[in-house]
Amino acid sequence: MASRRLSKWLLLIPLVLVVGVAWVIAQGGAATTAERFDLPRVPWEGGPAYYADFPVAKEAGWTDPAFFPIGVWFESVLEERDVRLDKEAGLNTYVELTANSDMKLIREHGMYAMTSKPLPGAGPETVGWLLTDEPDMFAGPGDGKWSGKFAGEGQICLPEKPPCGYTVMRTLKDKLPKGDGRLHYANFGKGVAMWESDEEASTFVNSYTDVLSTDIYWYTDAHICSEAETWLKLPRDRCPRAANYGRVVDRTRRLDALDGRRQPVYAFVEVGWPGANGRTAITADQIAGAVMNALVHEARGIVYFNHSFGGACVSQHVLREPCTKDIRAAVTELNRRITSLAPVLNTQSYAHTFEPRLDTMLKRHDGSYYVFATVGEQGSPGTYRLRLPAALASAGSAEVLFENRSVPIRDGVVTDAFATEHAYHVYRITP
Known part of the structure; x- marks a missing residue:
């Protein structure tokens, strides 16, 4: 009896060896793919872990790999319908709000904000402070005396020369709460993107912020292609394109790296008609292309410019309006895709050229x-x-x-x- 049992086990040995070898090969093959994948990495600031140094953002869940900042510029939240519509569109962050916005509603709906000052009722939903918008354009690169006025309000610098943009940044930052665990954010414009030297622009980019963005509205600015030809030597037949939005992210990231300390760079994309005399309104497909190209160029967040000053639907709330329902539907789907890809987007990229064009x-x-x-x-x-x-x-x-x-x-x-x-x-x- 014992010998028959032994014979059965001996017959099973070849099968066990075959299965075992196959398992080892399979495991070795999987390991080999990972081990052979030794491409260099694209430099980055650390992804979601970056926000761990800012207690309010960390507590809000910004260190979660499944979270990706998707913001909207200068909205108002006056009633529950406002925040509900924004959340349903896939937004999660307000970058500036009107002073009469209801911060409690924002907080209760799990949304976040970066505002230029503490608003009534503000709390843990306010993860950061907005220093200002486009100081590189309205005040210029310099340490001159600032009048306290902004674009359209009168003379900015006293006297006009030297420029006073750096003074604007310092002054506004000094007015904000200090050491409260919140991020400092600023958005720049054509000055940083193309008018200013690396030295001038890098002072804006590297001296005051923890998160930043640069806006150029390639699809809707009637003059941008001629300006880009002059300042960037960008051929007219290469403008406007979705790829132009990635160019802006590249420029900002390159400037940001000059001081050896990286911070997240967000992308700005219009969803309406920012200029009353602009070229035309942006289309849904152009929005998607611009956003995806910016992400390919390592944008760590998206901010939509939600105002439209021309065309048939003039509004501060493009993503809420019935007259722009097609844009809203397209942006909602785009945001769904971004959110589903957040765990992927929040990993460090590999450097590889698939096709140079x-x-x-x-x-x-x-x-x-x-x-x-x-x-x-x-x-x-x-x-x-x-x-x-x-x-x-x-x-x-x-x-x-x-x-x-x-x-x-x-x-x-x-x-x-x-x-x-x-x-x-x-x-x-x-x-």
Whole structure:
């Protein structure tokens, strides 16, 4: 009896060895993919962990990898319907609010704010302070005397020369609460983006803030392409494009790195018609392309300019208006996609060139690799071949997120069409 049992076990040994070897190979293959994936990383400020140094933001949950800041510029929250509409649109942060806004409503609905001063009823929902908007433009780079006035209110600097933008920043920051665990934020404009030297612009970028952004409304500013041709040597046929928004993020990030201390750079994108004499209103597809291109260029947050001063729907609340319901629907879907990708976006990117005419970003999360691809300034609508890193070349296919399709990987290459200059695709590859 004992010998028969022994014989049965001896017969099982080859099977056990085969299964064991297969398991080892499978584990070794998975480990090898990760181990061979030794591409350099794109510099960053630390992602969500950055906010751990600011107790109010940390307590609010900004260190959560599933959180990605999606803001709206200078809104008002007067009744519950306001905040409900904004939250349903996928927004989570108010960057400046009217003085009569109800901070309790914002807090109760789990939304956040960065305001230029403490508003009545403010509390833990206020995660940061807004220093000011576009001081590089209305006051210029310099330490002159500031009159206390802003754009449109009279003479800014006393005398007009030297400029007084740095004085504006220092003065406004000194007026805010100190040591209260909140972020300091500022938004800049064409001065930082193109008018000023690196030295002048970097003083704005590196001296006063913990989070920053720079706005240029490429799709709606009637004069921006001629200005960009003059200041940036950007050819007219490369403007306006979704890729121009990523250019602004790149410029801000490069300036921010000059002092050796990185901070999150957010992107500004218009959702209406910012200038009454502007080119035209932005379209839903252009908004999506601009936002995705900014994310590919490592934007750590998105802020929508929610005001429209021209066209058929003049409003301070573009994302709430019935006359812009199509824009609202498109932005809501876009924000849903961003939020679903937050754990991916909140990881450090790898440096890899898939196709030089495309703007691309590569990330890894939870065993899968994500390729974000948009048409670059040097590209045009058409079909492109994205060459994958060697470690991913043997994968069979790439899932195209949000499009209900997959594309084959042949000889380490993904081939796909980009129908417009603002087209984008997000691929998920699981080796």
